[in-house]
Amino acid sequence: MLTHYVNDIDHNKPTVILLHGFISDHTTFHLIIDNIYKQNINVITIDLPGHGKDHSTHDVTWDMAYISKEIVEIIDYYKLSNVYLHGYSMGGRVALSVAVEYPNKLNGLILESASPGISNLNEKLNRIELDNIRAEKIKSIGIEAFVDEWSKMPLFDSQLSLSDVEKNRIKQMRLSQSPEGLAKSLTDYGTGNQPSNWKALHQLNIPTCILVGEYDEKFINIGQKMKQYINNSEFHIVNRAGHTIHVEQPEKFDTIIIDFILGGKLCQDNGKL
Structure with missing residues (x-):
């Protein structure tokens, strides 16, 4: 079972499970958990394989089938x-x-700045090569140098407006990760290696809320495309946010999550927040 964190579970309440991104861990949700929990929603956070205090054995392949089974x-x-x-x-x-x-x-299902993977074979092969290069780089240059490079990616430019306290917290969280764990996560379930789920989107019938930040053009395009394929889905562009909505606009994130789970109308307006 994956390393996870939970308060007492009340089976009369709905439960939301929060999954973090790469070179991160469950602590990335520290700004949003309390408000969700106060709305009578159980919250479970997980350290995905290779991240945080995860203890998954390195003797198995951390593919999507393995991780999905662990979450279930x-x-x-x-x-x-x-x-x-x-x-x-x-x-x-x-x-x-x-x-x-x-x-x-x-x-x-709540998808924040997310992708179903890569369907084009050439793009997929190129991404596998990139993931492998990054995996080797983490081990060769060390976590500090890698975090410095990672933090300077244009994807995270909008984080520059965060408070110094939050920027330092994010940096320390990234520095606390295991180089070996991060490298294996890239080769085992990186964007290139994971199976593409684009063709499976039309089969999804569960309510799905798709969230993207207004500065995140790449994932706006992906999110809009996913909205077309997932029948029971809503799409939201969150103002004054980039890739990490839950960090850059935690109050707006909480509002969307809470209303979606408790049956509110916010996640039905398909508008900007």
Whole structure:
């Protein structure tokens, strides 16, 4: 079972499971958990394989089938029957894989800055090569140098407006990760190696909320395309946010999550927040 964190479970309440992104861990959700929990929603956070305090053995392949099964084990262990699965970026790819493989386990799906993977073979091969290069780089140059390079990616430019306290917290979280774990996560379930779920999107019938930040053009395009394929889905562009909505606009993120889970109308307006 994956390393996870949970308060007391009340089976009369819905549960949301939060999945973090690459070079991150469960602590990335520290700004949003309390507000969700106060709205009578159980919250479970998970350290995905290779991240945080995860203890997954390195002797097995951490593919999407393995991770999905591990997440379902948590759902079954706590006997949860009203589950909403959220995933951010890498965690969004995982969450979507769980939804495709185990749709009956979920009442709803929340995809934040997420992708179903790569369907084009040449693009897929190029991404596998890039993931492998990054995996080797983490081990060769060390975590500090890699974090410095990773933080300067244009994808995270919008994080420059965060407070110094939050920027330092994010940096320390990234520095605390295991180079070996991160490298294996890239080669085992990186964007290139994971199976593409584009063709499976039309089969999803569970309510799905797709969130993207207004500065994140690449994932706006991906999110809009996913909206066309997933029948029971809503699409939202969050103002003044980039790739990490839950960090850059935590109050707006909480509002969307809470209303979606509790049956509010916010996730039905398809507008900007």
